[in-house]
Amino acid sequence: MARPHIEPYVELDYPYKKFDLAGFKGSHYKVMSLDPDSGACTLKVRFDGGYKRKPGLSYSDVEIFVLNGTMKVGKETWVEGHYAFIPAGMATGAISVDQGAEVLLMFNDGEPTFAESGSNHQLALTEAYASLNSYEDRPWGPGNLVSPSVASGCMIKVLHYDPLTEALSFLYCMTPRFKQDNISYHDSAEEAYHIWGTSWMMQFGELPTGGYFWRPPYINHGSFRCKYGTIAFGRTDSVLFNYFHFNPWTNPDENKRRAAAAFYRRRPQLYNWVASDGHNHPHGPPDFEHPNYHDDPQVRLTHGKKVGKR
Template sequence: MARPHIEPFVDRDVDFKRMTLPGFPKGMKYKMLSLDTDTGACSMTVRFESGYRQPPGMSYSEMELFILSGSVQYGDKVYGKGNYFFVPAGVSMPAMSSPRGAEGLMFYNYGEPSFLESDEDHPRALRDQLIMVDAYEGLQWKVANFVNPSVAPGCMVKMLRSDPQTHAHSLLYCMTPNYWQDNISYHDCAEESYHIWGTSSMMQFGNLPTGGYFWRPAWINHGAFASELGVLGFGRTDSILHNYFHFNPWSTPDENRERSAAQLRRNKPNLYKWIRSPDGHNHPHDFEFPAYDYANEDGQAGAGTADLYVHDHGDGEAHAHERSSRKGGAKGRRR
């Protein structure tokens, strides 16, 4: 999810464009909120025009959809505003229509938007991870203590999805009227947010109104912030969320990254020492999730051959390790 820092952006300031990618039926429009130009992964505001129809089909990427207004119909069931869908790659969804039109937020997580007509799942699709939930009526607000340290009191969340491997999550959040937090925060993950309703004020970036959006990469300072009348928003991260709080508005992303590493060294010294081995070759192996053994900077499986992981350590000398299929933690041989 390598995307540039976008903050603030207001989708009301731009017009919808027609979706013209292969496979998508006519009658769908979009506003691009953020885009990974390497993979095509993106976040969009979308509009389905009245009478829109889409046959049964699937995507080659994970897709998330949150209905902002109007309604869509999958099969014989109608889903109105507040409904959230997480559709794993390769999972076939029933025919979809929108007789009166709808608008929503749509996210493609690991590849460009795609639609392939099909009434069957891909053989490797993870249908058990499909999520369809009415976030407004079907879930209760909870305090935001899934993160520790947590934000100031007055911010509530509804967790919509948490990735079982990376702990990337999608959620609804709200700020109560007169909410404020006086410290500064950054994270070691990317974070994005869309204001469904309401305005918040951020010291570094100004006001973010209804329709406001940001994509904030790791290590970026944000805060202090406040909201006079409250906010309802939709938020996502690309891995587990941790709040690094401080009170230095002038620290740089590099300094924030070094501070985080220093905290890891203090809190988990044995893990830190193993990771920063003298020759830089302690590559993790997870017998439970081997696809993440040799992750690249975006958190995805390495792009080498099926048997070798090719990379360098910034010295211009590429080398390779054998990919391990063992159930233990032994390292592959360096070549």
């Protein structure tokens, strides 16, 4: 994913646009972030009262988070706080929204698509489907679910975990008077939307309700403050590791070098092999546990030509 850094962005300050695309007629959208190469995007979408859609599928993995309203999706009823991960090619049932609803809608691999279909594509990884009410069906876990832990008072609910990439989708909350003094950065891109509440970061100021960011890897963020409490939806595109420090002046290249140095200290042999010439990392030799990984059609679908080019 190569979405540009957008932070802070307060979507409530901007109007909706008419969503004039098959499968989305009768809805409106705002673009929160967009990969201009692949079309992968995060949208806020308002389904107007009376919106209906026949059963069908997308050619991208889709994630959806219901901010308000009620949606009927096949036999399920989704209300505020509902989260779903719909793998590329998996057909969902007919959708109807009687009274209107607002959602975050994420297309992870390509631009928004809809193909009417009552059955799954033959390559759909349907086991990855997840559908739950995040407010009711998951417990809050402590911040040490990620490593090293964030400060006490920031809690996490994991909603989806990709075992290949370690990408995470989660809710997080900050208690009133939460504070964390150090600065953080990650190897992953990080995205968040404030469902409710305002928090503060040294670099980007106050992020209120409706606030959003898409932050590429290795960008400093923190220290943090939250006066009255915040609940937010967040995602990463790979493992969420907290590199903490206290130097506000470092840039992403310096942070990346520091991360590489930490990797070298932990696994010097592997680091040396990865860093050396004369081998064809990362596209081979194949992983002996998953020798056909590069040829897996799902992997090809997900990563295009970047994987398996040998």
